[in-house]
């Protein structure tokens with residue numbers, strides 16, 4: 262019986278593997294055509310300054326609609342990275358975000374924050390690509406943030422630190438995304454000298470079960486190093502109030518707003534400025 266069970270486990274496992282291989286193949290083929298088929302669009306999520314209650318910046322998030330179904334970025338971004346599509350896609354995201362935002366945000370001085378994958382940052386022409394997006398759109402470098410996950414520290418740390426410094430010299434702000442989940446250490450934060458730390462939403466979700474200690478420690482350390490701190494995944498008023506009490510600079514999450522298209526964002530922003538959204542939920 263033991264033997265039979267072991268055998269059937271093996272079969273289930275390989276069937277799952279086969280399934281995920283097929284899925285990967287399907288997404289890989291889809292990604293090769295997605296740009297030319299115009300299947301991507303961008304959504305924007307406001308990040309609120311806890312002290313002034315104003316919009317500090319908006320995070321830009323990619324959406325892929327394949328045959329009428331939205332594929333989550335968590336699923337396709339890793340595949341795009343693995344097969345090299347991320348470079349073209351990332352360039353498109355930068356350009357599109359700068360152009361769309363120039364049309365409305367520009368006057369209000371709300372920054373936008375674009376996610377960048379590690380392979381993009383590793384390419385020698387990355388800074389040129391960013392510069393081209395800025396020049397071609399007329400979007401100001403000083404209103405652009407780039408978000409980089411803390412896995413940048415895993416390899417090529419020195420190349421990464423140099424590139425980050427180069428971007429900052431243009432006036433761009435650099436954020437460390439998903440802080441607390443990966444390889445980063447406090448000393449690496451000091452070495453890379455970025456501008457913003459985004460605390461991963463898992464710590465906000467677990468604020469009552471120990472997450473608060475991590476948030477407080479990160480907040481304390483970030484302040485010493487001159488970083489500003491953003492909490493991700495804020496879903497309730499209680500979380501928002503507590504984060505504000507801790508001294509976290511900004512909060513982002515469904516409590517304030519879901520990610521929206523640029524047109525929805527414009528409308529939301531008008532309502533927000535008129536104080537119509539004081540109690541978002």
Ligand code: C2E
Nearest residue numbers: 322323334335338354376377378494495496513514515516
């Ligand atoms: P991220 O950069 O950490 O982005 C935040 C994610 O949390 C987004 O998921 C957002 O929709 C979600 N979120 C925001 N508020 C809440 C909340 O209150 N509760 C919960 N449960 N979730 C919340 P999304 O859009 O699915 O993106 C997932 C990840 O995919 C991003 O995580 C980022 O790593 C990556 N990604 C998204 N767009 C791009 C892109 O244009 N380029 C690259 N390289 N990566 C991207």
Ligand code: MG
Nearest residue numbers: 320376408438
């Ligand atoms: Mg991000």
Ligand code: MG
Nearest residue numbers: 438439459493
């Ligand atoms: Mg994040």
Ligand code: MG
Nearest residue numbers: 439461462493
């Ligand atoms: Mg995250």
